[in-house]
Amino acid sequence: MMDAALDSDVGEVAELIQAMIRNRCVNDGTPDSGEETRNVDLLTGYLEGVGLDIERYTAIHGRESLVATIEGTDPNAPTLTLLGHTDVVPVNEDRWSRDPFGGEIVDGELWGRGAIDMFNLTASMAVAIKRIAASGDPLRGTLRYVAVADEEASGLYGAKYLVERETDAVRTDYVITESGGFPIEAADGSISMPVLVAEKGTMASRLRVTGTPGHGSMPYGTDNALVKAAEVLGRLDAYQPPTRVSDHWRSFVEGFGYPPELTGPLTDEETLAATCAALPAAIGKVAYSCNHTTLTPTVMSGGTKRNVIPDSVDIELDIRTLPGDDPASVRGMINEALGDLADQVEFDPGVAIPASESPADTPLWDSLGRVANHFYGGSSLLPMLMPGGTDSRHFRALGATCYGFGIYSREMELEKMATMAHGDDERIDLESLRLIIDMWDVLVRDFLG
Numbered sequence: 001m002m003d004a005a006l007d008s009d010v011g012e013v014a015e016l017i018q019a020m021i022r023n024r025c026v027n028d029g030t031p032d033s034g035e036e037t038r039n040v041d042l043l044t045g046y047l048e049g050v051g052l053d054i055e056r057y058t059a060i061h062g063r064e065s066l067v068a069t070i071e072g073t074d075p076n077a078p079t080l081t082l083l084g085h086t087d088v089v090p091v092n093e094d095r096w097s098r099d100p101f102g103g104e105i106v107d108g109e110l111w112g113r114g115a116i117d118m119f120n121l122t123a124s125m126a127v128a129i130k131r132i133a134a135s136g137d138p139l140r141g142t143l144r145y146v147a148v149a150d151e152e153a154s155g156l157y158g159a160k161y162l163v164e165r166e167t168d169a170v171r172t173d174y175v176i177t178e179s180g181g182f183p184i185e186a187a188d189g190s191i192s193m194p195v196l197v198a199e200k201g202t203m204a205s206r207l208r209v210t211g212t213p214g215h216g217s218m219p220y221g222t223d224n225a226l227v228k229a230a231e232v233l234g235r236l237d238a239y240q241p242p243t244r245v246s247d248h249w250r251s252f253v254e255g256f257g258y259p260p261e262l263t264g265p266l267t268d269e270e271t272l273a274a275t276c277a278a279l280p281a282a283i284g285k286v287a288y289s290c291n292h293t294t295l296t297p298t299v300m301s302g303g304t305k306r307n308v309i310p311d312s313v314d315i316e317l318d319i320r321t322l323p324g325d326d327p328a329s330v331r332g333m334i335n336e337a338l339g340d341l342a343d344q345v346e347f348d349p350g351v352a353i354p355a356s357e358s359p360a361d362t363p364l365w366d367s368l369g370r371v372a373n374h375f376y377g378g379s380s381l382l383p384m385l386m387p388g389g390t391d392s393r394h395f396r397a398l399g400a401t402c403y404g405f406g407i408y409s410r411e412m413e414l415e416k417m418a419t420m421a422h423g424d425d426e427r428i429d430l431e432s433l434r435l436i437i438d439m440w441d442v443l444v445r446d447f448l449g
């Protein structure tokens with residue numbers, strides 16, 4: 001039931017988000033999951049009837065994406081794509097205070113998996129393009145809305161598919177997608193808005209630890225791959241990868257306006273890693289990940305039978321690389337971490353996707369600066385690197401300039417956003433929805449009008 005106090009603007013976007021949450025397009029990484037066709041059906045039904053050009057593209061059964069376009073009047077003006085994903089990550093229902101797929105509105109907050117990541121944007125983008133189409137006001141440049149499947153895995157059945165197989169349908173100069181725009185208050189009270197301009201690369205890697213098979217009844221002196229794997233994990237965990245402070249990080253930290261005794265240790269490669277330990281946990285994690293290539297063991301499998309000493313154990317590593325790192329440099333880090341065990345471990349880097357970034361001196365950047373000021377007077381933009389991945393990387397491969405942006409209320413701080421995305425009790429305040437729906441309108445008219 002809708003909160004009676006909701007005005008129609010917020011009500012429209014909230015209803016769409018609720019319906020998307022209730023569709024449970026949970027992507028667990030397998031091809032059969034997601035079933036984003038349900039959210040594409042929903043969005044198609046919502047967008048029809050105002051003269052938008054709507055196309056649907058199916059990568060494999062159930063994994064569908066939508067493209068809606070308003071052609072611009074000036075062929076020399078840029079194309080702007082608003083890019084949202086329609087899938088969500090799984091939940092641990094027991095840890096939620098409310099039904100993660102209920103889409104309930106309680107005390108001014110809309111609850112459910114996807115409320116932050118990223119239906120607040122995906123739904124408000126749809127509301128915005130529908131309104132602009134309905135208004136009939138011409139735009140100089142082309143405006144496109146792309147709602148994709150499979151962002152929460154690799155984009156194989158979503159953005160990657162569209163960019164590689166339906167290139168003409170999604171070719172664009174600029175992309176706005178998740179996730180930035182949560183206001184950060186600097187020491188002097190001024191507001192900074194982070195814009196994601198870069199994201200780390202990924203390597204879906206595997207380490208194979210080898211040993212010598214033997215009988216479980218006689219362990220003395222044997223070369224047990226499981227025992228060795230435990231040592232490998234311990235060394236990986238203790239390993240301190242090189243700290244690399246980027247210009248993005250430096251300007252991000254300096255944007256807070258804190259005194260040099262706080263800013264200094266956070267921008268110095270000698271002290272940054274130790275400083276992360278002193279920060280609030282959610283901030284320390286982000287600070288560490290933004291300045292290090294990370295090697296995270298996530299899955300281990302090995303052994304065949306209780307009475308057989310295993311000769312092989314596989315460890316899956318979630319590797320996130322800074323710009324400049326590749327399989328060869330990562331292998332160097334693993335060798336350093338493992339020391340004398342390195343030659344007993346095979347490293348398969350798997351599919352490596354390099355880090356990607358977009359320049360922060362473009363007409364869209366300037367436009368976002370004006371938009372930010374419209375909502376938070378006197379605010380400034382902060383370029384930021386994202387530790388995780390988004391679909392921006394696929395569109396950067398097409399040559400597009402991609403930013404992660406939004407406009408959120410003062411309630412939605414960095415720490416809260418970082419905890420709730422993919423976490424428990426994900427929810428967004430209605431004031432943020434009000435800001436976001438207005439933001440698209442202000443941005444599109446500023447940039448394409």
Ligand SMILES: [Zn+2]
Nearest residue numbers: 117118151178
């Ligand atoms: Zn997302």
